[in-house]
Amino acid sequence: xxxxxxxxxxxxxxxMRDGEGTARITYLLDASAEKNARMFAEVSLDPGCSIGYHQxxxxxxxxxxxxGTGTVNDDxxxxxxxxxxxxxxxxxxxxxIKNTGSVPLVFHAVIVTx
Amino acid sequence: xxxxxxxxxxxxxxxMRDGEGTARITYLLDASAEKNARMFAEVSLDPGCSIGYHQxxxxxxxxxxxxGTGTVNDDxxxxxxxxxxxxxxxxxxxxxIKNTGSVPLVFHAVIVTx
Numbered sequence: 001x002x003x004x005x006x007x008x009x010x011x012x013x014x015x016m017r018d019g020e021g022t023a024r025i026t027y028l029l030d031a032s033a034e035k036n037a038r039m040f041a042e043v044s045l046d047p048g049c050s051i052g053y054h055q056x057x058x059x060x061x062x063x064x065x066x067x068g069t070g071t072v073n074d075d076x077x078x079x080x081x082x083x084x085x086x087x088x089x090x091x092x093x094x095x096x097i098k099n100t101g102s103v104p105l106v107f108h109a110v111i112v113t114x
Numbered sequence: 115x116x117x118x119x120x121x122x123x124x125x126x127x128x129x130m131r132d133g134e135g136t137a138r139i140t141y142l143l144d145a146s147a148e149k150n151a152r153m154f155a156e157v158s159l160d161p162g163c164s165i166g167y168h169q170x171x172x173x174x175x176x177x178x179x180x181x182g183t184g185t186v187n188d189d190x191x192x193x194x195x196x197x198x199x200x201x202x203x204x205x206x207x208x209x210x211i212k213n214t215g216s217v218p219l220v221f222h223a224v225i226v227t228x
Binding site for chain 2: 001002003004005008026028029034035036037040042060062064066072074079081082083084085086087088089090108110112113114
């Protein structure tokens with residue numbers, strides 16, 4: 001099945017997971033019928049915006065950074081991330097992400113369930 | 115866990131799945147320890163290159179087009195794809211993809227197993 005970009009649902013969330021500012025979420029597909037997965041999204045955070053620190057139990061969330069720069073709190077440790085980096089958070093671990101640069105921080109977010 | 119781009123394994127495959135030319139695969143993480151997933155990769159096909167038509171049983175492969183343009187054979191029907199589009203292939207369906215443009219066709223490929 002093909003899903004064209006202009007058919008995708010877009011949501012703008014304020015203070016996502018108690019973060020700062022807004023997160024623009026483009027759902028790359030409707031995951032409701034997928035097996036062992038519950039979200040495939042492109043997330044865009046403007047400078048200064050963040051998704052707050054939160055936990056993933058019984059699932060793993062993967063972030064794949066497409067553009068921009070930011071800071072990830074990876075289960076208690078802070079790291080800088082940039083285009084091409086991956087972030088893996090599962091088995092009860094926590095993460096949060098903030099745009100610390102001057103251009104949008106854009107990444108793919110995929111959640112695999114188990 | 116963070117995986118930086120410069121730590122990622124890269125493979126150049128010739129005639130992947132009986133396709134044409136070469137496919138450059140950057141593994142976004144080592145999926146061997148992941149649950150319900152077996153591949154997270156960025157794939158780059160130069161103009162004219164392709165991944166041949168192949169089937170996905172007991173798993174779904176997702177392509178998320180990052181740049182370039184191409185043709186996808188989606189279980190027997192041909193579609194044009196471009197930046198931002200998604201391709202979903204599972205439950206025994208088949209797909210193949212070819213770069214029909216003049217710049218690299220780059221996409222994320224994610225395989226969720228079940």
